[in-house]
Amino acid sequence: xxxxxxxxxxxxxxxxxxxxxxxxxxxxxxxxxxxxxxxxxxxxxxxxxxxxxxxxxxxxxxxxxxxxxxxxxxxxxxxxxxxxxxxxxxxxxxxxxxxxxxxxxxxxxxxxxxxxxxx
Amino acid sequence: xxxxxxxxxxxxxxxxxxxxxxxxxxxxxxxxxxxxxxxxxxxxxxxxxxxxxxxxxxxxxxxxxxxxxxxxxxxxxxxxxxxxxxxxxxxxxxxxxxxxxxxxxxxxxxxxxxxxxxxxxxxxxxxxxxxxxxxxxxxxxxxxxxxxxxxxxxxxxxxxxxxxxxxxxxxxxxxxxxxxxxxxxxxxxxxxxxxxxxxxxxxxxxxxxxxxxxxxxxxxxxxxxxx
Numbered sequence: 001x002x003x004x005x006x007x008x009x010x011x012x013x014x015x016x017x018x019x020x021x022x023x024x025x026x027x028x029x030x031x032x033x034x035x036x037x038x039x040x041x042x043x044x045x046x047x048x049x050x051x052x053x054x055x056x057x058x059x060x061x062x063x064x065x066x067x068x069x070x071x072x073x074x075x076x077x078x079x080x081x082x083x084x085x086x087x088x089x090x091x092x093x094x095x096x097x098x099x100x101x102x103x104x105x106x107x108x109x110x111x112x113x114x115x116x117x118x119x
Numbered sequence: 120x121x122x123x124x125x126x127x128x129x130x131x132x133x134x135x136x137x138x139x140x141x142x143x144x145x146x147x148x149x150x151x152x153x154x155x156x157x158x159x160x161x162x163x164x165x166x167x168x169x170x171x172x173x174x175x176x177x178x179x180x181x182x183x184x185x186x187x188x189x190x191x192x193x194x195x196x197x198x199x200x201x202x203x204x205x206x207x208x209x210x211x212x213x214x215x216x217x218x219x220x221x222x223x224x225x226x227x228x229x230x231x232x233x234x235x236x237x238x239x240x241x242x243x244x245x246x247x248x249x250x251x252x253x254x255x256x257x258x259x260x261x262x263x264x265x266x267x268x269x270x271x272x273x274x275x276x277x278x279x280x281x282x283x284x285x286x287x288x289x290x291x292x293x294x295x296x297x298x299x300x301x302x303x304x305x306x307x308x309x310x311x312x313x314x315x316x317x318x319x320x321x322x323x324x325x326x327x328x329x330x331x332x333x334x335x336x337x338x339x340x341x342x343x344x345x346x
Contacts, residue, residue: 014251018275025265027132037187038169050305059207071161087171095167
């Protein structure tokens with residue numbers, strides 16, 4: 001077995017040893033369908049590109065393997081929308097606060113997402 | 120402002136405010152599942168991004184809803200129709216093998232990637248599709264990929280021990296069959312043309328399409344008819 005290249009990203013898993021495949025399709029939660037719809041509309045309208053979203057996901061580093069698929073894609077979309085100036089961090093935080101309040105969800109300061117956003 | 124008929128949060132708020140669960144009685148708004156617990160940080164973030172982009176006029180809620188509906192009701196059923204045509208029409212099969220993207224336009228399907236490569240199973244060769252780097256998949260033919268297609272275990276292993284992975288799907292291939300694994304990418308997608316099983320002589324395309332499940336078109340299973 002040759003050593004992996006030093007610049008191998010967290011997404012580059014082809015050829016690695018792994019466990020048995022869970023062959024059941026667990027489907028998608030509603031929010032995942034909505035997140036997928038959003039991403040698909042942005043892609044169809046050429047506002048975002050597959051490759052830039054992919055790059056943003058691959059840049060997640062160690063967090064890549066900790067996050068579920070649509071958690072990764074959501075973080076990647078956030079990165080790309082901020083880079084493109086389509087939204088700002090201030091706007092996003094305010095809107096997230098508003099939605100949390102709408103659903104009476106506490107703003108958990110220990111949330112890894114919030115900590116990442118503040119870095 | 121989003122259309123409450125299609126807006127999940129607005130619906131939930133409505134149900135909460137009115138103490139009922141009588142959501143809009145519109146079949147097109149049926150993409151809804153019961154949830155447990157409050158929305159996660161990621162769900163809140165995703166929704167926030169959508170609402171901001173709506174407010175800025177970049178997209179509309181209706182566009183997102185329409186795409187969600189298409190992913191549920193249309194895209195997953197296209198691939199089986201295309202490949203069933205290839206089974207009954209040798210000329211179409213040749214066009215599909217020569218240029219998959221162009222052949223799909225005969226069905227009014229605009230493929231999302233630059234290329235679609237159709238790979239044909241034969242008694243000598245079995246084909247399997249993966250995207251080791253992420254989740255590239257012929258979505259305009261098959262809809263969203265299943266959970267396992269995106270899983271680390273499938274992506275890691277199918278490229279070096281495909282027979283073992285196929286066995287986990289209940290597919291056992293004779294040793295003399297060559298297994299080819301095709302790694303998709305953002306610009307290039309694959310679809311498998313399975314072997315038409317014996318016992319389907321005279322079947323029409325619609326009936327054949329029912330044999331062509333998602334798993335057969337990815338190549339983790341093979342179609343068969345009960346004897």
